[in-house]
Amino acid sequence: MASYGTSDFKKGLKVQIENEPYLMVDLEFMKPGKGQAVYRVRLKSLTTGRVVDKNYRSGDSLEVADVEEKTMQFLYKDATDFHFMDGESFEQFQVSADAVGDASKWLKDEMECDVVMWNGSPITVTPPAHVEMKVTYTEPGAKGNSTGNVQKPATVETGAELMVPIFINNNDVVRVDTRTGEYVERVSKG
Amino acid sequence: MEVDTPLLADGVVVEAHIDPIPCEVRVGAGAAVKRRLLTSPEGPMKRLLAQGSGPIYQFAHAFRDGEMGRRHAVEFTMLEWYRPGLDHIELMSEVEALVQELIPETGGARFDRVTYRELFREFASIDPFETSVGAIGERCAALGVDVPQGFGDGTVDDALDLILVSHIEPTLAAERPLFVHGYPPSQAALAQVRVPTDEQPATADRFELYLRGVELANGYHELIDADEQRHRFEEANRARVASGRAALPIDDALLDALRDGFPPCAGVALGFDRLLMLALGLDRIGDV
Numbered sequence: 223m224a225s226y227g228t229s230d231f232k233k234g235l236k237v238q239i240e241n242e243p244y245l246m247v248d249l250e251f252m253k254p255g256k257g258q259a260v261y262r263v264r265l266k267s268l269t270t271g272r273v274v275d276k277n278y279r280s281g282d283s284l285e286v287a288d289v290e291e292k293t294m295q296f297l298y299k300d301a302t303d304f305h306f307m308d309g310e311s312f313e314q315f316q317v318s319a320d321a322v323g324d325a326s327k328w329l330k331d332e333m334e335c336d337v338v339m340w341n342g343s344p345i346t347v348t349p350p351a352h353v354e355m356k357v358t359y360t361e362p363g364a365k366g367n368s369t370g371n372v373q374k375p376a377t378v379e380t381g382a383e384l385m386v387p388i389f390i391n392n393n394d395v396v397r398v399d400t401r402t403g404e405y406v407e408r409v410s411k412g
Numbered sequence: 413m414e415v416d417t418p419l420l421a422d423g424v425v426v427e428a429h430i431d432p433i434p435c436e437v438r439v440g441a442g443a444a445v446k447r448r449l450l451t452s453p454e455g456p457m458k459r460l461l462a463q464g465s466g467p468i469y470q471f472a473h474a475f476r477d478g479e480m481g482r483r484h485a486v487e488f489t490m491l492e493w494y495r496p497g498l499d500h501i502e503l504m505s506e507v508e509a510l511v512q513e514l515i516p517e518t519g520g521a522r523f524d525r526v527t528y529r530e531l532f533r534e535f536a537s538i539d540p541f542e543t544s545v546g547a548i549g550e551r552c553a554a555l556g557v558d559v560p561q562g563f564g565d566g567t568v569d570d571a572l573d574l575i576l577v578s579h580i581e582p583t584l585a586a587e588r589p590l591f592v593h594g595y596p597p598s599q600a601a602l603a604q605v606r607v608p609t610d611e612q613p614a615t616a617d618r619f620e621l622y623l624r625g626v627e628l629a630n631g632y633h634e635l636i637d638a639d640e641q642r643h644r645f646e647e648a649n650r651a652r653v654a655s656g657r658a659a660l661p662i663d664d665a666l667l668d669a670l671r672d673g674f675p676p677c678a679g680v681a682l683g684f685d686r687l688l689m690l691a692l693g694l695d696r697i698g699d700v
Contacts, residue, residue, distance in 0.1 A: 253479060254573050254577055255430075255627055257569065257573035258429050258566075258573050259429065260577050277559070277560045281562070282560055
């Protein structure tokens, strides 16, 4: 198995510890004047997003993780899994609900997503940062209450719920930031 | 007196964890020979002291292979000076006066002085003179410090260094400037070692200054025993070989100087780039 020595360490490396892939997000070289150097690395799990700090010394090494990022199109969801197609090879992949995680809220047919593959299997799915969603249900806004930042709940075509301004009506199309799950703007009126 | 000594040499001050930068040099028509860019000007300056230079100082470029990070650079500037007749305790006061002059907000009160033993007891609940690699490993777990691969096979000093850089130095960032002195004899380097008493184990007459958690200066009441110094260099070379590094040629001219005319004195090396970094309120040595 290929490995990185401490002199290869840098931000952005993808490594594997105890059968878990990590991204090296930070690296600090620490050394007492007369003492032994310590490399403190901050690793982010590519499956759970959890961050851990680990220490390494000269001569230590980390296993290389076989990780690649692909752009894939969302095809459909069946009872348990989500199905995607690699935009280049047209190969189809079945992705578990666990790996899709919160992205499932925003998946629409043919949506292009970033998929991280580890040892040839998809482990995370990230939808585009901004997506357009049609509002399927929201209570009409009360008259005279249209100023300020008053918001109300709305359900969109994928079933996701979010807070929208009071002036949004059924069948309006809104832009949503998938990273925060927040309303950005109205795209068109229904 | 300001002096200027060679940066390139054959023999060096051998340290287990500091690497000079190796170079190949052609001398005349012969084949290339190996030389090294020095990790500090200590050897050449001590030869001047042995020849009766009196107190000397220099701003020297120093080179340490592989050291690059937020607080480290492979080439940096060291302010190094020697004071015949002083010991390391008296030299601490001189370092303090200089730092207070250059960074006025450190003025007003004397810097705290603690022993290495007190430092580890206070900040890590460890007695560094009565501990083991295993016991330090347990403290690391309690302090949330990740223990590296092969930790158990390392030395007590390596384990103490891990606690120092990962736990104590970050804690010191919020403290007043602090002198640490009275190091374990195994970390004496080029300092005299004090004989043990009933109350106190043997300690090295070495000090370090920490300013906002940054190690800023390292000083010694200088060892004047050439045989003991040779023995320590040989020990350091054994430690280098054990950890997979190459042994280094010993600076014999330095040992000759210790045998012939070297005065009792104290000396200190202050990281000048780090001093500027702190004086300017910067966070990275690369920004200086």
